[in-house]
Amino acid sequence: MTVIRAALLGFGTVGQGVYEAIKTHQKRLQERLGKKVEIAGVLIRDLRKQRSLPKHILVTDNIEDILAIDDLDIIFEAIVGNEPCYTYLNQAIEKGCHIITANKAMFAQFGTKLLEKAKQHRVQVGFEATTAGGVPIIRTIEQLLQVNKIEKVEAILNGTSNFILSEMRKNKLSFPDALQLAQERGYAEADPTNDIEGIDAFYKLMILSELIYGGQPEWRTVEKQGIRTLTSEKVQLAEQKQKRYKQIASLTKKDGKVLASVKPILVNKAHPLYHVEDVDNAIKLETSLIGTFTLQGPGAGKLPTASAMVEDFIYVLEKDKSIKQQGEVVYS
Amino acid sequence: MTVIRAALLGFGTVGQGVYEAIKTHQKRLQERLGKKVEIAGVLIRDLRKQRSLPKHILVTDNIEDILAIDDLDIIFEAIVGNEPCYTYLNQAIEKGCHIITANKAMFAQFGTKLLEKAKQHRVQVGFEATTAGGVPIIRTIEQLLQVNKIEKVEAILNGTSNFILSEMRKNKLSFPDALQLAQERGYAEADPTNDIEGIDAFYKLMILSELIYGGQPEWRTVEKQGIRTLTSEKVQLAEQKQKRYKQIASLTKKDGKVLASVKPILVNKAHPLYHVEDVDNAIKLETSLIGTFTLQGPGAGKLPTASAMVEDFIYVLEKDKSIKQQGEVVYS
Structure with a gap:
């Protein structure tokens, strides 16, 4: 796999910030990860709103469309409220996606459960952006x-x-x-x-x-x-x-x-x-x-929070790589 | 290997701080690393000074004695001045030891060379303690x-x-x-x-x-x-x-x-x-x-600087583990 495929849940201030940060830092991310990062899909609430996204990106108001994306590696979650967010993230974990969240209310309540579930499914959870925005x-x-x-x-x-x-x-x-x-x-x-x-x-x-x-x-x-x-x-x-x-x-x-x-x-x-x-x-x-x-x-703010989420993204992918390699060594 | 063997170069304020931090945090370190941490040797300048170190620790004023310790994994360096410090660290790297340094003057001048050499010998260098003590x-x-x-x-x-x-x-x-x-x-x-x-x-x-x-x-x-x-x-x-x-x-x-x-x-x-x-x-x-x-x-200060060095210690060992495992996968 030479591409990392990501999806955004939510395209408000933070979602747009993540999208921009990935676009403007593509070169840096490629150097760091050895792979291209592609935003494959964006989940939005209102399809009638005008959004200046390129045609190859799937824009949908249905989570099933996002979860059906082939080889989806990671989900950035930037929506508000406990539900349907928590359900979406559970589904994403079951599908084998890593998740990066900025949703503090949801994570304060369900963080432990999400981390537990992620462990079972051998995926990672990043939550740096839930607390104090860009301050790491x-x-x-x-x-x-x-x-x-x-x-x-x-x-x-x-x-x-x-x-x-x-x-x-x-x-x-x-x-x-x-x-x-x-x-x-x-x-x-x-x-x-x-x-x-x-x-x-x-x-x-x-x-x-x-x-x-x-x-x-x-x-x-x-x-x-x-x-x-x-x-x-x-x-x-x-x-x-x-x-x-x-x-x-x-x-x-x-x-x-x-x-x-x-x-x-x-x-x-x-x-x-x-x-x-x-x-x-x-x-x-x-x-x-x-x-x-x-x-x-x-x-808080668009770019500080987006920065925290993209840092999480790298952290999560590197942690995953390290764990998977340990696994391969142990079970080989 | 169920033990990580470390040596201290220097037993002044910072060296003693590292020694104490490892002793008092042994349980936490074992949980983190899955191994016991043993201080196997201490390099000092003046053998006549009284030091309350247990008998099983080699106390010497000769770097060769330190470098001759069996299965030495890592060296904490807390001495002052460029030389003989730089020479000692070069020798340690050649022997395959990771190094953790607090020596800012030496590292400002020779850091790049040490990092380069460490890369060749596939060992890690920690230098968090060189700058701003306990502030990470x-x-x-x-x-x-x-x-x-x-x-x-x-x-x-x-x-x-x-x-x-x-x-x-x-x-x-x-x-x-x-x-x-x-x-x-x-x-x-x-x-x-x-x-x-x-x-x-x-x-x-x-x-x-x-x-x-x-x-x-x-x-x-x-x-x-x-x-x-x-x-x-x-x-x-x-x-x-x-x-x-x-x-x-x-x-x-x-x-x-x-x-x-x-x-x-x-x-x-x-x-x-x-x-x-x-x-x-x-x-x-x-x-x-x-x-x-x-x-x-x-x-600055004994415990903040020691804390930075022990954090480096964990960081260096985990980085090493991850790299070695990548190597094993690639070359298997």
């Missing part, structure tokens, strides 16, 4: 865990609420005005609940919990507090005391129990998350050997 | 480069000079007083030239240049300016204007030419390196897809 937090944690224990995580995992808090402080906006600005800039959805109530950050935190501690706390026991109740006055008062409200997702393990919360916390100047502005995400990790370590970068 | 900058860059281009690097790569600048600003110390404090705390050597003249940061920058752009600028063309000429007055004046001096190592490529410098630069509040305090290191990367991305953490 998943791979960094996997690497640190080889030697370090991770004692505690404190993170800004939702760019929209960080933007709102930044605007309330820097430009003295009220919460509704800052939210409206976030919506105008395209950072917040028409229904901003998931962002401002800490739900989006919660999903990402659960994915980190699974990765770091091998399990999640019971969802209903996790404190989730949004930023809606923070007034401009509170934010200004904190600023006068050289403190800032940050919407922080925390994770630690105590007496064998995973403790997690998402809520606004007052941090002082010495805290690594104090300086994180606008739509950036940042993750502070307290580790057993390295000590405290922070990553910061764009937590 | 080498692996992160390798990963980003799979998809992203790195347009520009700006980094604080020397914790000692950052500590001195922090103290001059925060506690209004003069340069000599801040340097003395750094020496008292064990951050600066008796001869602090390498730290305060930008030489240490320069070596690390050259390693990053090789990794990112596949080559280094001619060393004599790189501007290296130390922090010795910065007075407390200058630092205070900058602070009044809400700016800070940071000793910044910069790297970029323009018209096919790598441009590099190490010098104090005035940065404003919005710059990700503005807030980096004390002995921390930080690296800001401007990338083609992800955008601007920053890593921050302890750039």
Whole structure:
């Protein structure tokens, strides 16, 4: 096989980003993988929408058409919501496709099951893009865990609420005005609940919990507090005391129990998350050997998320190659 | 083989850190590697010094004794200076040992040759610990480069000079007083030239240049300016204007030419390196897809550096396994 055949589920912002990143980085990918990468099909919801895709790409609103593509190797999933996404990915795994997902809500809930199923079918799952967009937090944690224990995580995992808090402080906006600005800039959805109530950050935190501690706390026991109740006055008062409200997702393990919360916390100047502005995400990790370590970068957006998915793509294919070769050696 | 046999070259701070990290993380390493890790020998300079090492470990001041150890798999190198270090590592590679190094000066100069030689002898070289201590900058860059281009690097790569600048600003110390404090705390050597003249940061920058752009600028063309000429007055004046001096190592490529410098630069509040305090290191990367991305953490110290070396150890062994298995498949 000299071609890797991929399909995209979803052709919104992220799906288009993946498509573009693969097109513009074709040469680099070929060098790395020794194979051409071909987008063979795209699953969309509304066939009537105009899309500037070349004729040889199958564009369909039926998952069966995608799964029927000959020699399909890998699926990039960039659709929203648990279903039908979870069903589609199950079908793809059963067909022997690797999957790369950016769907945090679905992966927080069904990630463990998908990973288990992928193992049975000897395919790989990439989920770097579910958490903190282009910031390579998943791979960094996997690497640190080889030697370090991770004692505690404190993170800004939702760019929209960080933007709102930044605007309330820097430009003295009220919460509704800052939210409206976030919506105008395209950072917040028409229904901003998931962002401002800490739900989006919660999903990402659960994915980190699974990765770091091998399990999640019971969802209903996790404190989730949004930023809606923070007034401009509170934010200004904190600023006068050289403190800032940050919407922080925390994770630690105590007496064998995973403790997690998402809520606004007052941090002082010495805290690594104090300086994180606008739509950036940042993750502070307290580790057993390295000590405290922070990553910061764009937590969302078309190209950062697409970049994470294409990095996953390479990682997944190389891991698969290595595993298959081990298999051949063992069984030869 | 159910044991991986390793030797340490050097038993100073970093060497002892590696020894301890392997001892305390034996179980984790065994799970990861499927093999026990045994430190079989330690090369030291002065045999008369008391060391609390178990009797079964060969302690010697002669490299030949180390290289004569049966089935030696890997060497951790934590000694200072280009020679005899470079010669030792060449010998180790010829013997078929993987090497893990923390020696930035040596690796900046001879890294490319060592990597070339290692390739010929089908062994691996780990050098994560040469740059920014426990901050996993080498692996992160390798990963980003799979998809992203790195347009520009700006980094604080020397914790000692950052500590001195922090103290001059925060506690209004003069340069000599801040340097003395750094020496008292064990951050600066008796001869602090390498730290305060930008030489240490320069070596690390050259390693990053090789990794990112596949080559280094001619060393004599790189501007290296130390922090010795910065007075407390200058630092205070900058602070009044809400700016800070940071000793910044910069790297970029323009018209096919790598441009590099190490010098104090005035940065404003919005710059990700503005807030980096004390002995921390930080690296800001401007990338083609992800955008601007920053890593921050302890750039030196016993356990962070040891952690980087032990992570390298796992990485190197897994890479080796994967390559050898590919070989077996191809040639079977």
